[in-house]
Amino acid sequence: MDLFCVSPQAKPPVCKILDYGKYKFEQAKKEKEAKKNQKKTIVKEIRFTATTDKHDLQIKANATNKFLSAGMKVKVSVFIKGRMMQRMDIVEQTLNTFPAMISELGEVEKLPEMNGRDYSCVVNPKKK
Numbered sequence: 001m002d003l004f005c006v007s008p009q010a011k012p013p014v015c016k017i018l019d020y021g022k023y024k025f026e027q028a029k030k031e032k033e034a035k036k037n038q039k040k041t042i043v044k045e046i047r048f049t050a051t052t053d054k055h056d057l058q059i060k061a062n063a064t065n066k067f068l069s070a071g072m073k074v075k076v077s078v079f080i081k082g083r084m085m086q087r088m089d090i091v092e093q094t095l096n097t098f099p100a101m102i103s104e105l106g107e108v109e110k111l112p113e114m115n116g117r118d119y120s121c122v123v124n125p126k127k128k
Contacts, residue, residue: 043122045075050084050091057094061101068105068125077120091119099123 002020005013044067046060067074078095092112099108102123110122 042072043075044072045077047077047079049079049081050087050094052094057098058101061098064102064123065105068102068123071125073109073125074106074123075120076123077118080117080119095119095121
């Protein structure tokens with residue numbers, strides 16, 4: 001048996017006599033159970049370029065709708081190649097048409113922003 005100080009800041013300090021090995025085991029068990037009950041957020045990513053054709057965008061939108069219906073977040077990224085950096089109007093137009101294709105199942109959480117050579121936004125599934 002060990003003397004374990006439960007609350008050292010209290011006046012007077014609170015101590016218990018207990019088996020410290022068993023106490024550590026119970027604490028680890030509680031932490032493991034709490035971790036098991038946490039909900040994990042899965043973020044999928046859909047990538048395409050600014051010059052991707054409309055039919056190919058529709059296929060990407062169908063895949064995004066599948067992810068959104070499963071309750072996952074989706075990061076939509078437009079990869080900017082070469083000289084396309086000078087034609088950001090085309091990139092913005094492509095990224096603005098894509099959320100319209102998935103508007104029935106998702107809503108844009110985070111507005112589009114530049115991250116290196118990616119212009120991306122985050123889409124959440126709509127609440128039912």
